[in-house]
Amino acid sequence: MHHGVGDGEKEENIDYRASFRLVRELMRTRLGGFALAFLFLIFATAVNLVNPVIAKTILDSVIPAHDSTRLVVYSVMYAANIFLSLVFNYLLYIQLVKTGQKLIVSLKKKLLDHLFTLGMDFYSENPVGKLSARVQSDTGTLYELFTETAVTIFKDIFMFIAVFVIMFFYNRELTMLLMPVFPVILLIVWLFVKLSSPLFVKSRKIMAEITGWLTEQLNGIEVLQAYNREENAASHMHELNERKFRAEYHAELYGVVFFLGIFALQPVSTAAVFGAGGIQVLHGKLTVGVLIMFILYITQLFEPIFRFSEHISIIQRSFSAAHRLSRLLDVKPSVCEVPEPCDIDSIKKGIEFRNVWMRYRENSPWVLRNISFSLEKGHSIAIAGETGGGKTSLANLLFRFYDFQKGSVLVDGMDIRQLSFRSLRSVFGLIQQDIYLFPGTIMENLKMMDSSIPDSRVMDAIKIMGLEGFFRKLPLSMTVVEKGQNLSIGEKQVIALARALVLDQEFLVLDEATSHMDPYTERVVTGAVQRLLKHKTLIIIAHRLSTIRNVDRILMISGGELKESGTHDELIAAGGLYADYYRLQSGMSVKTEIGGNIEENINISGENMAGGTDEIRA
Numbered sequence: 001m002h003h004g005v006g007d008g009e010k011e012e013n014i015d016y017r018a019s020f021r022l023v024r025e026l027m028r029t030r031l032g033g034f035a036l037a038f039l040f041l042i043f044a045t046a047v048n049l050v051n052p053v054i055a056k057t058i059l060d061s062v063i064p065a066h067d068s069t070r071l072v073v074y075s076v077m078y079a080a081n082i083f084l085s086l087v088f089n090y091l092l093y094i095q096l097v098k099t100g101q102k103l104i105v106s107l108k109k110k111l112l113d114h115l116f117t118l119g120m121d122f123y124s125e126n127p128v129g130k131l132s133a134r135v136q137s138d139t140g141t142l143y144e145l146f147t148e149t150a151v152t153i154f155k156d157i158f159m160f161i162a163v164f165v166i167m168f169f170y171n172r173e174l175t176m177l178l179m180p181v182f183p184v185i186l187l188i189v190w191l192f193v194k195l196s197s198p199l200f201v202k203s204r205k206i207m208a209e210i211t212g213w214l215t216e217q218l219n220g221i222e223v224l225q226a227y228n229r230e231e232n233a234a235s236h237m238h239e240l241n242e243r244k245f246r247a248e249y250h251a252e253l254y255g256v257v258f259f260l261g262i263f264a265l266q267p268v269s270t271a272a273v274f275g276a277g278g279i280q281v282l283h284g285k286l287t288v289g290v291l292i293m294f295i296l297y298i299t300q301l302f303e304p305i306f307r308f309s310e311h312i313s314i315i316q317r318s319f320s321a322a323h324r325l326s327r328l329l330d331v332k333p334s335v336c337e338v339p340e341p342c343d344i345d346s347i348k349k350g351i352e353f354r355n356v357w358m359r360y361r362e363n364s365p366w367v368l369r370n371i372s373f374s375l376e377k378g379h380s381i382a383i384a385g386e387t388g389g390g391k392t393s394l395a396n397l398l399f400r401f402y403d404f405q406k407g408s409v410l411v412d413g414m415d416i417r418q419l420s421f422r423s424l425r426s427v428f429g430l431i432q433q434d435i436y437l438f439p440g441t442i443m444e445n446l447k448m449m450d451s452s453i454p455d456s457r458v459m460d461a462i463k464i465m466g467l468e469g470f471f472r473k474l475p476l477s478m479t480v481v482e483k484g485q486n487l488s489i490g491e492k493q494v495i496a497l498a499r500a501l502v503l504d505q506e507f508l509v510l511d512e513a514t515s516h517m518d519p520y521t522e523r524v525v526t527g528a529v530q531r532l533l534k535h536k537t538l539i540i541i542a543h544r545l546s547t548i549r550n551v552d553r554i555l556m557i558s559g560g561e562l563k564e565s566g567t568h569d570e571l572i573a574a575g576g577l578y579a580d581y582y583r584l585q586s587g588m589s590v591k592t593e594i595g596g597n598i599e600e601n602i603n604i605s606g607e608n609m610a611g612g613t614d615e616i617r618a
């Protein structure tokens, strides 16, 4: 399955039908707002159309009649008309901005709701930087379409047709005189679109590349600095910008030539009308008033044409934005709830894995092979084994971040796929290997941003886990910055442990990362885990075997298979994989399956056995 959305390569082929469907769907949600705007639009344009007629009346009947009162009245009407047009335009834009804003807000909500349903497989293929840029910039482009562009396009088309009809009505001959101008204009427009649109597409593509690339560089700023790669990054950025500039420069160049071409056509048409109309006036077939009216209308006729190039590029841009958004909205979550999922608020008996096989992609190797085990409520198990063995993958199945392909996972004897996400994720708690904290205070993070949880519950949890001392040193009011960068990994681990108890989830999965802790903090955490063992059902994924001696059962996983299972003493007595790991971590010499002959007497001194698993890999 491929979930990449809007990868750029496919952007040239805009699916106009899909884009149009999205645009229409969106407009339908705000039909009333747009209808009102359309009404204002008609008024604003109609008012504009009246002035040349007033000019004609003044010239043809008022001045010849020497009627000074009517002259004043018509002049005032001329000014009042402009004022009225301002008022209608004001109303129009306000109405459109309001409607457009509301529409974009609900579009963003729709996108966000959708993004939240998508699974981890989607996010592993679509970098967040690109996604958030998409949500921001593509909705921004659509906003432009719905407000500014849509209105001017309608206005222009409306005005163009109306002006043409009025001119035709007053003088067929003069109007026909303008006809040869239109094929020329069409040719210029066609040439412009043909030449410039690939350049616009190119510049947009580079733009997306720049955004995505910059996000990645800034996310990895530490690595960038540590390896002295800033200059390379800067020069790459410079090169991208150069390319973008070149594409845009050429597109703009075409734009200017186009504009000037059309610009030249206006005086030519005006001159033709002056000439031909002048002769008609001389022959008494045309009044001066109608001639002036024509000249005024020509200006109004050319205005929409001038804006045409702008419209075309905005329409292209917004349709490709709509296309990308509709593709994003079309992505189906790979892991779904059943139509009528069961809700549970607690687990009565326990969970069971039965011959579970799992892999991440259709043709990739199995990550879990035929795994079976069960865990009763109130008991605890530990899962240990080599790096990349499948421990985290196994735990992820309980949260249905991914689905397994064969076998079954049962919760109280019920197929896990029958349960609602809500129930699963409220009975199971997860303390991940790389803990993510949100910006806010430690207290807020302990409550997982749920302000309905009273402080006292947090205090109780801290007391139960014996972490009072720890949180005296690390005050609850302290502000955590983005990604929890101002805390050590060990501190984050402690916070995550306490959070699990505050949120009161019954079954906790602890994907340990104790290798990051100093002996003191490790003892604090181990102590906290020991206390948790008394209150909760625990699955501890152990990277450090010293922390799991007290669990009821230990599972050894290697290469996706369950190799051994039993208590600490049983496994040590069996002298298998676990026994090897254990001896290796406590600094004794062993021969292992994975490492082959590992150097004798690796001395991992005393308490500080940092990076236990790394040692095994070495």
Ligand SMILES: Nc1ncnc2c1ncn2[C@@H]1O[C@H](COP(=O)(O)OP(=O)(O)OP(=O)(O)O)[C@@H](O)[C@H]1O
Residues within 6 Å of the ligand: 124, 360, 367, 385, 386, 387, 388, 389, 390, 391, 392, 393, 394, 433
């Ligand atoms: N999102 C993913 N997409 C594809 N493959 C993955 C994904 N996550 C993990 N894998 C692969 O699945 C295998 C098992 O990974 P897993 O994270 O379950 O290992 P682990 O036992 O938790 O390792 P560690 O002890 O290092 O945490 C690895 O080979 C890994 O490369």
Ligand SMILES: [Mg+2]
Residues within 6 Å of the ligand: 391, 392, 393, 433, 511
């Ligand atoms: Mg893992």
